[in-house]
Amino acid sequence: MAKLIVSDEARREFANLRRAFNEVNSTLQTKFSQEPEPIDWEYYRKGIGTRLVDVYKEAYESIEIPKYVDKVTPEYKPKFDALLVELKEAEEKSLKESERLEKEIAEVQELKKKISTMTADEYFEKHPELKQKFDDEIRNDYWGY
Template sequence: MSGAGKKIADVAFIAGKTIDWEGMSKLFVSDEAHKEKGTGSRLVDIYKQAYDEVKIPQYVYNATPQYKPKFDALLVELKEAEQKSLKESERLEKEIANVQELKMKLSKMKTFTKSGADWFFFDGWWATAVLE
């Protein structure tokens, strides 16, 4: 062997079993390697052409533009539902307070029966109801 081939064989022997083929292809493709190693221009051109022809497709993220309006609409709907829920909670809390107040008043209510009518003392007033 002579020249560049011997150098490459020596590097491959030193590297052992793990040969970085991609690194070696970059080495052959670069113009600096062409000048430094003195390899044939045809070989370098073949590697360079093959290396340049490899195209890795770029991932284009296009999901957000499609779903952004839907997501924004859902957020608005969620906020409206939250406001409704808060108003309903306030209304229910007031209703619970009223029911508890009525329960307390009913527990203090006194009753008696006179001549077939039930009399109730409720909230400072006497009331009657005829039971049949």
């Protein structure tokens, strides 16, 4: 995508998007994927007392945190893959159209250079369909009115 961006503003926005994605991805990979540090219950027993710490320890150990089951990715992955295929097709179509437009621009620029010295025969060599149209109109005695 970065190769297709042409304006400076779009490049800045793309860089901001990439930076935000990397930050979120890094946070998910490090902070939330690690197990919590084990609690030193003996340290707290010395300072607070055995009874209270045992109550907290029992409550802490009874907590069950469910593991996250990703139900979203399987649902949207086929849609995303289809969009990627559609994107590739649109990219190919866009490149072909860009080539066609570049050729047309080159032809127009060449015509612009030669227009003051070009004859009708030279123009009709490059555009035989127009010559055919004019010949048909003359043959059919159609003069545009």
